[in-house]
Structure formats: C-alpha cells, structure tokens
Amino acid sequence: MRVIICVLIYGLLAGIASVFANEPLGQEEFNLGEIIVTNRRASFYSGRATENVSVLTEDKIKDLPARNLSEVLSYITGVDIEPRQGFGRGTSISIQGSDSRQVRVMIDGIPLNNQASGQVDPTRFPIDNIARIEVIKGASSHIWGSALGGVINVITKDTGTTLIPHGSITNSFAEFHTRNHNADLSGKINELGYYIFSSYMESGGEGARDDVLEKKAFGKLSYDLGNSARAICSFGYSAADVNSGEFPADSTVRWQAQPYCFRYGKITWEGHIFDAETIIDVKHSRQDIITRSYLSIDTEDPFWTTVTKDVLYELSINSTLYPRGRDLFVFGADFDWGGLKSNIYLSEEKTLSLQAPYCNYTLRLGTLDFNFGLRYDNNSEFGQEVSPSFGWVYHLDDATATLIRATVSRGFNAPPLLWKYNDDVALGIAPNPDIKAERAWVYELGLESKLVTGLWIKFSLYRADISNAISLAENESGLLYMKNFEKFRRQGADLQLRIKVTEWLSFFGAAVFNDIENRATGETVRGGGKPRQGFDIGIEYKSKSGFAFSLLGNYNRWNEPADYQPNDRKMLLDAKLSQRFKHLATFLNIYNLTNTKYWADYFFPVPERYFEGGFTINW
Template identity: 25%
Template sequence: MNLRYSQLGLCIGGLASAVLAVPVYAQEHIAPTVVVTATRQPVKANELLADVTVIDRAQIERAAASNVVDLLSRQPGVQFARNGGPGASVSLYLRGTKPDQTKILVDGVPFNSTALSGSSLQYLSLNNVERIEIVRGAASAIYGADAIGGVINIITRTAEPGLRLDGYAGAGSRDTRQGDLAVSGGDERWRFRLHVNSLNTDGFSSRRGASNRDADDDRYRNEGYGGALSFHPAEGHEVGVSFLEQSGTVQYDSFGGSGNFDDRASFKTSVFNAFVRNRLTSSWSSRLSYGRTDEDRADYSEPAPWDPLGITRRESTNETLSWQNDIALPIGTGLVVVERFEQVARPRETFAEGNVQIDSLGLGWTADLGPHSWQANVRHDDHSRYGDKLTGGVSYGYQLAPDLRASAGVSKAFKSPSLDQLYNVSYGNPDLKPENALNRELGLTWASGNQLVSATYFINTIEDMIGWSGGYANVDKARIRGLTLAYALNVDGWDFAANADFLDAKDRTTGFRLGRRAKQSMNVSATRTIGAWTLGGEWALVGSRYDTNFETNRLGGYGLVNLTARYAIDRDWSVEARADNVFDKQYETARGYGTPGAGVFIGVRYAPR
C-alpha cells in the first residue's frame, strides 16, 4: 500500500518534537498500577481521563463466560441483541450507539466488517484472549472512522520465556463440547505460542414458536487455530507476527418460506498482524505495523424465483499500515501516527463497487502538572470517497483530593457509510453521507484503598444518522444522554462489583426511542474465595425496550442470575462450573428470536502459574 502521508513520515522526527497524542482511558480497577494500552500508549490507570474498563486474564477465567459477547454484555455501558442461538449475528450497543458505530480491534487491527452488526466478535475464542479494553465515548480523534460510541480492543495471548502447555476441556447443556490447547515457550530473545480450539453445540431453535424444520435445534460448530512469534534482539526492540483463524457453520431459522429448508451459513474469519518496535532514543520509540483481517460468509436459504440458488456470499478484507511514534516531552508524553486503511468487499454480484481507502495523520499531547491533567488529540482522515475529515478531542482532569478526581471532555467523531450500505446491489445508496457526532462528558472518580466509585455523565449528538426508509438514507438525528455508575470492592476474600446505566437514546427527528436500548440496566457480581474454592454469582437486570426505532414491538424487561464455581485441585489444575439463567427466565433481546434457558457447563483447566 502507498501512503499518501509518506512524505510527512520522512520528517517524523521534526514533527515529534512538537506535538503528540495521548492515552484516553481510566481503568475501573482498584489497583492504580495496572498498565493498559487501549489508546495506543501504555499508561498507568490512575493517570487517565476517559471512561474505560479493562478485563484481564484472571477476570476472564473467573467469569467462566462461554464467549466474548457474553463477557462484554455484563460491562458498563454495553447492551446487546442476538438474532438466535450460538454463533448468530450479535449487535452491541456501546453507550446507546449503533453496533457499527463502535470501533472493534483485535490486537490493534481494525476488525469491523461490512455487516450492520459491526463485526464478527461472536466467532472469537475467549480462551485465546489475554485482555479486553473497552473505551467508552467518541474516539475518532485517535482511531478515525467508526469510533462514535467508543472502541473495543481484543488483545490475544502471547508467550513468555520458558516452555508452557495450557488447555481447557468441558461439556454442558445442549450437548455442548469445548476444547482448547496451547503450547508456548522461548527464551529472552525468541518466543512463540501455538493454539487450537473447538466448540460444538446443538444449540436451540433460533425462532420462537417456529414450526416444521424451523422448530429443531440450530447447531453451531466453530474451530480455529493461531499463533504468535516474536524476536527480541535487544532491550527496547522487538519484531513480532501473530495470526488466528476461526471457521465453521451456524444454523438458523427462516422468517419466510416453508420453514422446511435447513437455513445455515458457513463462515471463516482471520486476523494477521506483523510489527517492528524500536526504542530509537531514550525518549523516542517507534512501532511500524501491518494488519489484515478477512471475513468470508456464505448464507444458504430456501431457493426462490428471484434467487434460484438461495446462496448469498459476502467477503471483506481490511488492511492497515501504521507508523506510530511515542515521544517523551519536557511536560507530558505524546504520539504521532501515520496510517493507511483500505477495505475491500466482494463479490461483484453482491457489491456494485467494493473498496475504500483512508489516509490518516494523528497528533496529540497528554500531561500532568500538579493537580491538573489534560489530553488533546487531533486527527486528519483523507477518505477516498468523502475527502477530508478533521476530528479532535480534549479532556481535562483536576485532583480535588488525594482520592477524588473530576474530569471533563469533548470530542468529535464520524462514521463513514459501510460498503454494504453504499454499494449493495439490492438496497445500497451511493449518495449516503457520513454520520457526524459530538460527545461531551463529565466524570467523577473516587479511589481509596480497596474501593473504587465512578460516575460518568455524557451527551452524544449524532447528525445525518443512517436509517432505513424504503432503503438506506441519512434521515435520522440522534441525541443520546446517559449516566454510568460503577462500584468495586475487594475485602477479606470478597470481590464485589456493580454497575448501572441510565440511558436516554432518542431519534430527534421522530422523537421516538432508539430500538433495542433499555433506559435502565444493571449488573451486580460477587465472588468469594474460601480455601481452594472460589464461588461467584451475577445478577443482570435489563429494562424494557422497543425492537424498532418507531417504538413498536415492545420487548419486556428481564433479570438473569448466573452462578460460577471453581475448585483449585492444585496450583495448575482446576475444575470450573457455570450455571446460566438458573431460574430459566424467558426473555427476548430481538423480536421473534429465541434465547437460551437454564444451562450448565463444567470444564477442567490446566494453566501453570
């Protein structure tokens, strides 16, 4: 790929001494020393300003969640809707924004596809995830297009020196079987990791009240593999490459036809990442990276006169070339990023046209001075279809007391129409304009010893929002206001966490509430360690919603209770169990689609410590 900003890249040293970009998140963990990387630079959590959650590997294992989406759905500011059983399309609503208005990254590589769901997170194996970082709030000034609601970064596991084997195997309700195996090793210079995973389940009927063949269980099969290799020639220098691939089949039910056809889809998704990291001086580090994601999906539905084969194929590829420079300044730190992104959609039978390119330059600065802290970012994106897009953001924090900090921020963001919305031969509209957003927020955080309390109030206004009116059109204007409250406590073997969201998401054109967003939602969890046992429970409450943006098809509120248990056989071996929806609650996240009833899953984990 040829960078439009290659000339600027040649004089990066001169630029770096003037301006740089900043971290934009604050972790909701109690320990202030945890380092996170969701905004491109490693920064201590207690030095950050934005609204962020970091889920580390220990929390992932303790949650015993079956997939990435289930784990994300319990986090502050996140609501979701699933169109059926395991493997079915999932929509995540981060701070009330549309699913495709959240930037999804895997190891920093853009994972958003042409689908309205935004990405295929449901296919990723959770056992290969090291940590997940959720940045809430508009972040286009750092990550460019699609980051109106925020950013979710899935960071996969890498190797450490020494030979290590780890694995997991389990079985549960609905004839679910899961297995994961990985081997890693190396020394101070060379390190590697290889992993394989498999998930099979009979699932359940995707449709409520289905008949004929649609009434049967809809199976799901997902198998994958991947690896990572890195070389550390000297301190501060690293060359690395990583890859993963997941493929399989998912069955679902028709909402038309006879109901006697086995509606299903085959899928394959992959991520490749290669990078070179160098500490050029004591105050300047550089990272050059290339990332690629591929998604291939074929849907098989009942043949019809207008579609005699009943096959719909979609393929998309994202390629990103990025040069990031981190520089220590006399006051604060900064970053300069030169980037090119290209997305291609195929085949021509589905997409009349199928590619877009964006060349970008991002700058910023972050610093602390006494009780004051601030962050400023600006990014210029040159879109191949829409031309120049300039976004910026600024945040300020003030330490009111040793344990109490207040913050405020404002940022702009944009979302360019997807290739599906623009060029789909059946319903695309090439005259669509980008969506533009302005986000403002206020935050208050109190952290003392083993407790943390945070409150964040935000208003996000979105112009030219793309909606459906006999086809895609820029017909909507949205105003999303909300308050997110979070609390965490760690004491005497107890870990307690709670979060609550109060959301007012409306279409300003019609005055109606945006569909599938509840006004109130809450998650409460508690775990207790007693000797070799770790026992936990979760209670999720979601208020009523409407299935559409026209306040039709009301979906009732619901509450789910999940229980977990872990028994440590020894330092390395453990038995884990999870009981989901223990009271067999009947509920809907999307109109007409089924949801899982009560279920149990038991597994054995080998993880050398």
C-alpha cells in the first residue's frame, strides 16, 4: 500500500509540474562554477548551490599522490580520513565532525553504506575510472534520506563517443614490494557506447602478515534509443585479500585477515515523460566480507571467523522540469529493499524496506536564488521521517563574484540493522532493540569570494542539534552497545584560501574546527574517527611543457580517547612530480615526505616514508 501511495504522489507531482514546464535552462542562465548533480539530483551549476559543495575533477585527481578513493578524499578540506597502517586497510570518513556512518557514499548514485556498521570503506574503490567526485558537506536528508553528515557521490567516466577506441595503461611500482597495474578502454560502435576498466595491486607490506592483493573492474554500456533517450548499464567489482599486519603485543588478537568481495551496478533509462527529463534506475550492491582473527602471528588457524553478507536493491525514479525557463523543479521517489546475514551476530537474515518520495524547487529572482526541499522516508525498521529544507544564495553583482549562502534543514540518520538485532553477545557486544534514528536541525552559513585578482576565499559555519544521538555505551551487564542519547551538538567552521601567483603557480591553505558536545553532561564526545582541528597547506605548479609538482600537507588533531595513545598533532606531507607528453606521462609520488611517526590509534601507525614511480600510456 505504501508503495502505491508513493507512486501516486509521484504521478500527482508530474501532472502538476507539467502545467508549469518550460524550456530547459540555457547555459547563459547558469554561468557560475561547475555542473554538479548530487545536491539537486539534476544538472545544476555549483555557483547556484545553497549547500556547501566541493568538486574534484578527473584532472585534479590526476595531480594528487593517491591510489584509491580514500587517499583522494583525504585531500578535500572538511572531509577527514583517519589514517591506517599500510595499503588497502579499512578506514573511516568524517565530514564536519560526523560519524562515518552519517556520511552517505555512492557510486553513480548507488548507495554503498552497509547494514553491519552503516559505514563505507573508501579504500575498496579505484580512482582511474572516476570522472569527478561531488561532496555535499552537511545534512542532505531532503534529497537522499539518511545522510546526517553529508554525501559523497563518485561519478564514473561515461562511455566513449568515437569509433576508434581511446584508452590508457598505467603501471607503478613502490616500496614494500608494491606494484599497481590498470587499464581502460572506451569507444562507440553505431549507437552502442562502451567503457571498461580493470586494475590489479599487490603489496608485501612493511612487516609480517601485512600483505595485500586487490583486483578491481568496472564496465559501462550505453545505447542511444532515439528521441534523446538512452539506456545505460554499468557494473563494478572490487575484491581483495587484506591482512592487518601485526597488532601490538598487548592485544589479544595478534593479526586479522579480511578478504572481501564488493559488487555493484545499475540499469538506467533516460528520456522524457510528460515533458519532464526522467531517469529510471534499478540499482544493486552486494558486499561479502570475511574477518578471520588469529591469536598468534605464526598460526594459520583462526580463533574465530565472521562472515557477513549485505545486499541492497533500489528502484529510483527522478524527473526534472524547468518552470519559467529559469527555475528548477526536481521530483521523484526511491524504493529500497536491503538484507543482512551474519554467521555469528545474526541467527537469521534481517531485512528492511524503504519508500521515499521527494521534491525540491529552485526559484531564481535576479541575484537571489531560493531552494525549497522536502522528502518523506518510510523505513520498515526505524519509522517515518519528514525532512524539509530551505536555503538561499545571494550573488553580489560586482567583480569579486561573491556568494553568500544559508541553509536550514532537518536531517536524520537511521542506524544499521546489526545494532538492533545482534543476537550473539559472546564477543561483549549487545543489541539495542529500542534504538531509534538520529534527528537534527542543521544550520549552515557560507561565503565565497574572489576578493582581489588571484585570491579566492571560502568560509563556512555549521551547527547541528542532534536528538537521539547514537554513541557507544556500557549496559548493566558490562556489555557494549549503541545507545540513543538525549542531545549532541556538533558545530564548527572551515576556512579555505587559494592564491594564484602566476598562471602556473598557486598556494592554498585551509583550517577546519569541529566540536561535538553531549548537551546533557557538557562533555566532549570522543572516538569514532572525528577530528577536532585540521589544517591543510599546499603548493601546485604546472608548466606549459607538461611538468607538474604538488606538495600537500595535512594536520589533524583527532578526537580519540587517551587510551588510544594518539600521536597525531603533526603535519603529514606528500608530494607528486609528473611530466606529461603527448601520449605518455611519468610520475613520482612521495608519501610521508618527512618520515613522521604518526597515528590516531597506536594500533595503526602510518607507514614510514616511501616512494612510488610509474608511467601512463594513452591513446
């Protein structure tokens, strides 16, 4: 019945909207910033966004000393990745001091957060098949539902457009017996376009039980159906054998092995329905994760083995209209079904379903843009949520291209199924059958300006008042469990500066401050990979001859408890040197340039200084 109601709401919105439909927005109407899709679920210029949005393009990613999505995200101001030892190690994401599970991570709009922890491990995804990364900092529940901390949407490369195939081959070699190979190919035969990608990485690691083997692939097909309609099919695969390395001597478990297999894909139809640009997606993801724990560094027999299977199916219908030829109206609905199995924590499979209609309207009135958003989520396990949003952006009509943004929204975050249903307390972890979704009113204010020639500045403030906030607690039996607290307040600011000295040379710097407080006790909330302070610095040089140099520094003071023995109030420096020719590019990456001893948790120190060199051949 709820599914039928959502479909009827969608049909009603389509009928009403078609009355006001007009011509699509011309480029001259929206001429600020880059085209993005994540904050409206439709093509939109970032300079018109009322949210705090960051974009990394393919060219920018190529200039970074990075091998996977985790390392790329660590260079985005306000997106914090807790460093871990070695290659391919699982890590966490924080945006504006959020928990990792509060950040919704997607590839081409496919949700990746699992129902075991609510998180996504970004080390599992390659970067050479990425066209751009879009990040919304702050609650995005009026668009995407459960997303209290923000949204990261990885948009992959499109299929080719030429009969003659274009492609590239990249090989790199690093210390610790590390090698990385990847290749991609794209083209088009008549109406059929294609893009394929594959990668292989292995590393011996720094010490015993520290080796990693990764295999990743991605493919996309598109077919032109005529009348501006197109069908698209994509599939991604990521699998690895990851060993943890040796844990400290005082640890009961001395090392772990975590092989995983991650599959995701979708089938898309793009066209017009009732004069509306419409996209219909059928999405799927499956995560199979095995964790084997060992009591001795020398043994091959695990003390225990955990097998987890997480599955998601989603149907999304999204339509876009352009009332008055200036405004933007987006409406649609998501229908989800998810399931979780575990050989230890669950005696039977647990499932949930979700129905969620949504809409948002952007109204342009001269130098002022207003956005109104609304989404209704009906979750079979965690109830109903209504998420309104109102924001505006004011454009100063002067040479500084100054923008002032403000947004007020209601966000929420649903906990993962495992926290509610875990029925094996042998490992000291108890379920919470009464756990509720977190809810928050979120306030954001921002300014962006080119004050003088060559100087760009961006300043943002945020505050989130979270009720039913979830954090780790201990029950009367001494078991750990996830508990709803009355109210947490998360607030902070970030400042970014970029100075363009010449056409080829620029400097940048950034500062981020976060504070998370339990309002009932006045205590700072600790743990969970949340930074209190962060500073970024960088130098970028690009010459006409194709030579490029980047020096990037990152300082984070993590919010970890004292028993983690953090050694984190230090700057980590990375560098990249590259030379590009017509069909060849060579590069040298230097990680941890100053050989700094650094960790947020003494279990996971970052590797010592090491080098990676390689080349790319493209045609």
